[in-house]
Amino acid sequence: MQARGRAGTPAPGGTPRARWQAPSTNDGLVADFRENLTVRDAATGRQTWTKKIGRSNNRSFAVHDGLVILAKGDRMRAYDLADGKEHWSFGTEEFGRFNDPAVLDGVLYASDSVHGLWAADSATGKKIWHHAGLLEIAVPWQFAKVGDVLYGATELDEHGGIHAFDAGTGKLGWTYDDGSGDVQQWYLAAAGKQVVALHAKKVTGLSAV
Numbered sequence: 001m002q003a004r005g006r007a008g009t010p011a012p013g014g015t016p017r018a019r020w021q022a023p024s025t026n027d028g029l030v031a032d033f034r035e036n037l038t039v040r041d042a043a044t045g046r047q048t049w050t051k052k053i054g055r056s057n058n059r060s061f062a063v064h065d066g067l068v069i070l071a072k073g074d075r076m077r078a079y080d081l082a083d084g085k086e087h088w089s090f091g092t093e094e095f096g097r098f099n100d101p102a103v104l105d106g107v108l109y110a111s112d113s114v115h116g117l118w119a120a121d122s123a124t125g126k127k128i129w130h131h132a133g134l135l136e137i138a139v140p141w142q143f144a145k146v147g148d149v150l151y152g153a154t155e156l157d158e159h160g161g162i163h164a165f166d167a168g169t170g171k172l173g174w175t176y177d178d179g180s181g182d183v184q185q186w187y188l189a190a191a192g193k194q195v196v197a198l199h200a201k202k203v204t205g206l207s208a209v
Helices: none
Strands: 002-006 027-031 036-041 047-052 060-064 067-072 075-080 087-090 103-104 107-109 119-121 129-132 140-146 149-154 163-164 172-176 186-191 193-201 200-208
Touching: 036 107, 060 103, 060 129, 075 107, 107 140, 140 186
Parallel strands: none
Antiparallel strands: 002 060, 027 036, 036 047, 060 067, 067 075, 075 087, 103 107, 107 119, 119 129, 140 149, 149 163, 149 186, 163 172, 186 193, 193 200
């Protein structure tokens, strides 16, 4: 099971808070603007552990098989959910920064700020494939997977939209763009054999083939 947490926004009065989804351990996972990563018991709110991580990822992190996985600058890091110890890490290219991770079927997927796309074993951090310098397309920030196809929604509309990649190799198959030219970012979700794309005020159903 994977849970995804989102970095919080300041609560009324300026107190940092975070939104999160509880992973299967029944612990609550929180990342806040004080640059901490904290695990709390979801039933009682009691803190299990906290770790100063500094400035971390942009919007969200992933929780999968007892690991908390997040982007921290030019490195992707995994921490043990039980005690906060670092389990593995790997780096992107020089001058690059990782975007938010997603774990789908045990594989971690992420893009970076230098137009790279990564797939790694979520348990070990071992690289499965890496495509560098995809300068002809906008790189995805959100992912979904149907069968052997990895779908990515881009933050930028120009050269973007919904990309379909071979999940095993990372090779780009096709891109869907609604042609609106709207500057708002794209979102996606997968259900059965369909992918649903949201862009600005338009929702589109795509066949996942």
